[in-house]
Amino acid sequence: MPIRILHIALTLISMLMMLSCKENKNEPAGDDRASRTVLVYMAASNTLGSGSVKYDYRDLDEMIAAAENNKLKDANILAYHAPYNETPSLKLITKHGVEILKEYDPAPYSVSIARMKEVFNDMREYAPARKYGLVLWSHASGWMFSNGTSPETSRSWGVDRGKEMSIPNLAKALTGEGFDYIYFDCCLMGNIETLYELRGCADYIVASPTETPLDGMPYDQNIPLLANEDADLAGAAANTYRFYESHPVSDNQSIAISVYDMSRIDHLASVLRTVYTANMQMPAGFSPQTYYQSFYTTVFNRKFYDLSHYASSLINATENPGLKEELNRAMEEFVIYKAHTQYMWGSLPLTDCNGVSTFIYSSGNTDADRYNYRDLKWYNDVVLPANN
DSSP states (O other): OHHHHHHHHHHHHHHHHHHHHHHHHHSOOOOOSEEEEEEEEEEOSSHHHHSSSOHHHHHHHHHHHHHHTTOSTTOEEEEEEEOTTSOOEEEEEETTEEEEEEEOOSSSOTTSHHHHHHHHHHHHHHSOEEEEEEEEESOBOTTOOOOOSSTTBSOSEEEETTEEEOHHHHHHHHTTSOEEEEEEESSSOOBHHHHHHTTTSOSEEEEOSSOOOTTOSOHHHHHHHHHSSSOOHHHHHHHHHHHHHTSOTTTTOOOEEEEEEGGGHHHHHHHHHHHHHHOOOOOTTOOOOBSOOOSSOSTTTTSOEEHHHHHHHHHHHHTOHHHHHHHHHHHHHHEEEEEEOSEETTTEEOOSOOSOEEOOOOTTOHHHHHTTGGGSHHIIIIIHHHTO
């Protein structure tokens, strides 16, 4: 009798286990995360947030407009907002307006590695998602950074109460954070030196090799595209181009913008290393396309030239058409979208623009020392080997 009871009990247990397995097999795996979270990181304690037009609040209104039109699907839109003379906070953008998720101690600078890491951690806690995208909103000055007295003095991305962030420090802040794209809504970040420093930080980067006018990108148009699980980065870049192209030439018809496939940057670096090793002397009388000429300041003059236009001139001097074809292929693979207006500010012709800028290094150029060019990975991995 006990053996029979044991047999019946074991049979019932086995049946229950089979039923349980069958039910679990038919049930989808639970995942209540959003398809995507987009974080707009707004370092606005500067002239963008202190003037008569507060561009940070205007862009927040555009994000709300996108949410009101029900274009966000199940995505989360967050804004880390560090406004002028106000407490920084993490905001959730909804069709009902802005919900403040967290306020921050204002003492740490928004352009410090520690503050950025803190915000990224809060992003994952408050708005977990299967994918994360990042928009970096502020002033910027490309690869350039000078010898300041502290790590964030006179640097190159973001301005927060006079402090800025070097591109090497930005790379440290972004490494390992899991962003599949970064959109730079600021000036001059589409340069090969910055992009190479940030390789490994995102699969794709959207940036401008020129200045970006004060209006920035059209958030009401772009946020829905950036919020898609498969973000339409080329569509967002095209919206930005069309927004400025529609202006009169005399009134901010000024932009160049590109989308970069960061998986292809190492191949481009290899090709450029070969080009530079073969020749680094431009033909006599050749003027490479520049992306900046004096407007408000001369500081950025002679710092940002078209990479492909410059490198092609070096190849022409070597009479190596095969290398020219290799460069063109590498550029096409890396710059997967590019567009530009006819002029910058109505006076600088953009006639030989291929989507990414570079500094033209020479051993006698004092700007290389003044702005710490030799500290950059692009210099050490690509330029320096050609000069040895």
